[in-house]
Structures are given as structure tokens and as C-alpha cells.
Amino acid sequence: MKTAGQRFGTVVLTGATSGIGEATAHRLAAISETLIVLGPEPEEGARRVLTQIRGAGPAEVHYVGADFTHLSDVVEAARWIRSLVSTIDLLINDAGVPGAAQRVVTMDGFERTLQVNALAPALLTRLLVPSLAEGARIVNVGSSAHRLERFHFDDIDLEHGYSPVAAYARAKLAMVTWSSLLAEELRSMPVSVVALCPGLNDTPLSAAMTGRIGGPPARGAARVLHAAVADVRSGSYLEDDHVVSPSADATDPSNRKQLTALYWDRLLRFAAAGRER
Numbered sequence: 001m002k003t004a005g006q007r008f009g010t011v012v013l014t015g016a017t018s019g020i021g022e023a024t025a026h027r028l029a030a031i032s033e034t035l036i037v038l039g040p041e042p043e044e045g046a047r048r049v050l051t052q053i054r055g056a057g058p059a060e061v062h063y064v065g066a067d068f069t070h071l072s073d074v075v076e077a078a079r080w081i082r083s084l085v086s087t088i089d090l091l092i093n094d095a096g097v098p099g100a101a102q103r104v105v106t107m108d109g110f111e112r113t114l115q116v117n118a119l120a121p122a123l124l125t126r127l128l129v130p131s132l133a134e135g136a137r138i139v140n141v142g143s144s145a146h147r148l149e150r151f152h153f154d155d156i157d158l159e160h161g162y163s164p165v166a167a168y169a170r171a172k173l174a175m176v177t178w179s180s181l182l183a184e185e186l187r188s189m190p191v192s193v194v195a196l197c198p199g200l201n202d203t204p205l206s207a208a209m210t211g212r213i214g215g216p217p218a219r220g221a222a223r224v225l226h227a228a229v230a231d232v233r234s235g236s237y238l239e240d241d242h243v244v245s246p247s248a249d250a251t252d253p254s255n256r257k258q259l260t261a262l263y264w265d266r267l268l269r270f271a272a273a274g275r276e277r
């Protein structure tokens with residue numbers, strides 16, 4: 001197990017173009033060998049952020065543009081990452097969006113908040129699992145907001161009763177639940193999976209949801225990096241840097257079964273396409 005002062009080999013970080021992810025990238029540029037950062041825009045659009053990340057440390061920094069509202073972009077991103085590096089030591093799924101004011105359905109046919117915050121990171125992870133190094137860790141950025149919502153598998157895309165908060169909280173509930181399901185699935189591999197809430201940080205995402213409150217994104221980045229090295233059981237969920245139980249909905253066996261089925265149903269064809277290349 002690594003300690004906070006140790007260096008990382010190869011790190012893949014989503015959501016690196018803003019907020020907590022950007023602050024995490026700055027820290028990782030100083031303590032990793034190779035850092036692959038993802039954002040939704042093409043590289044030209046991320047140039048300013050990339051210059052700053054590259055200036056923050058000696059890591060070899062690569063950028064991969066992938067808009068998670070298109071699952072084909074996720075497949076392509078995984079292909080790029082696999083062509084750039086042979087193994088991954090740390091994968092951080094940080095990218096996220098607030099619930100849109102009005103319900104949006106992606107070209108893939110899924111409610112957008114669920115797709116970007118939960119389905120896309122699950123697909124990316126699935127496609128990168130074969131590249132994980134021995135001792136690798138997957139860090140999934142969830143939120144204590146997952147406690148605000150319950151699963152309604154008969155209307156997972158919120159066709160009825162949509163609200164931005166419900167969409168965000170439900171997506172984070174899916175993320176937190178999936179994280180521990182993934183840990184179970186990978187238990188025979190020498191890798192670990194940890195989810196966390198990064199606390200309240202003043203970022204574009206939180207500003208859109210609650211107005212400008214919270215600490216600097218660097219504080220959330222410290223929590224993400226704590227989760228990357230914390231000596232905790234695979235499948236753990238952290239709030240305030242401590243292992244806590246997620247909501248009862250996240251641990252309910254029936255919900256877990258239904259979420260697994262949903263992910264298989266929605267992601268299998270994309271995962272298969274990603275493996276074929």
C-alpha cells in the first residue's frame with residue numbers, strides 16, 4: 001500500500017479540466033511518472049489547463065478528449081489510453097456534471113446525468129481493467145448527495161418527476177453502489193476499488209447546484225489523493241477521509257442485482273466494441 005508521500009507510476013484521471021480534477025492533476029503532475037488526463041473537449045480547448053498541469057511537475061502528461069455524453073467517445077478514449085501505456089497504477093473517475101435544468105437524453109438514449117456521472121466511468125473502467133497493474137487502485141468520486149435519492153428501476157432515466165437534484169443524487173447513488181459492486185467483481189485480482197465524497201468544494205459543478213459555497217478544489221483533491229493511498233478494504237466508501245456506510249439503498253441486495261443488470265444491459269455492446277479493437 002502506498003503512503004501519501006510516495007510516487008505513482010501511470011495515472012489516468014477523468015474530469016481533469018476543471019475543479020477538483022484539475023487540482024488533483026496539479027498534485028499528480030508532481031508525484032507521477034505518467035499522467036493521462038481526460039476532459040470533454042478536444043485538446044485545443046484544454047490547452048490552457050494542460051499548460052498549467054504540465055508546469056506543476058515533471059510527469060509526462062497526455063491529454064485524451066472524450067465527451068461522456070457519447071459512449072463511443074469513451075470506447076475510443078480507452079483505446080487511446082491502451083495505446084499510450086501498457087499498465088495503469090491508478091485510475092481516478094472524477095468527471096461529473098450537475099443535473100441539467102431540463103431533462104436531457106443523450107444520443108445513446110440515456111438520461112444525461114446518469115450517463116456522464118455513472119455509466120461512462122463504468123464503461124471506461126471496464127475497458128481499462130485488463131491494463132491494471134498489480135496493486136493498482138480505482139478511485140471513484142461519488143458524493144454524500146447519493147443519500148438524497150433512492151433507486152427507482154422502473155424509471156431510472158427519470159421520465160417522470162425529473163429534477164436536477166434528483167438526477168444528480170440518483171447518478172451518485174449509482175456511482176457509489178457500482179463502486180462496491182466492482183470491488184466484489186474484481187476480488188480475485190490484485191487491485192482495489194475505493195469510492196469517496198470529496199466534501200463541499202467551490203467549483204462550476206457545485207455553483208450550478210447550490211451557488212458558490214465550499215472550500216477550494218485543492219481540498220477535494222487532497223481527499224481524492226487520500227482515497228488513492230488509504231489503507232482500507234477494497235469496496236470502501238469514504239466521507240471526510242473515513243470509511244462510512246453508504247445509504248441503505250446502496251447496500252440493498254435487490255438494488256445491487258438490478259443495478260448490475262442495468263449496467264450489463266446498457267454497456268455490454270459498448271464494452272464488446274471496445275474489446276474488439
Ligand SMILES: NC(=O)c1ccc[n+]([C@@H]2O[C@H](COP(=O)([O-])OP(=O)(O)OC[C@H]3O[C@@H](n4cnc5c(N)ncnc54)[C@H](OP(=O)(O)O)[C@@H]3O)[C@@H](O)[C@H]2O)c1
Binds near residue numbers: 014067143
Ligand atoms: N464540488 C463539490 O462540492 C462536489 C461534492 C461532491 C462530489 N463532487 C464530485 O466531484 C467530481 C468533480 O466535480 P467538480 O466539483 O470538480 O466539478 P467541475 O469543476 O465542474 O469538474 C467536472 C469535470 O468533469 C468534466 N466533464 C463535464 N462534462 C463532461 C462530459 N460530458 N464528458 C467528460 N467529462 C465531463 C468537466 O469538464 P469541463 O469543465 O471541461 O466541462 C470537468 O473536468 C464530480 O464527480 C462531482 O460529482 C463534487
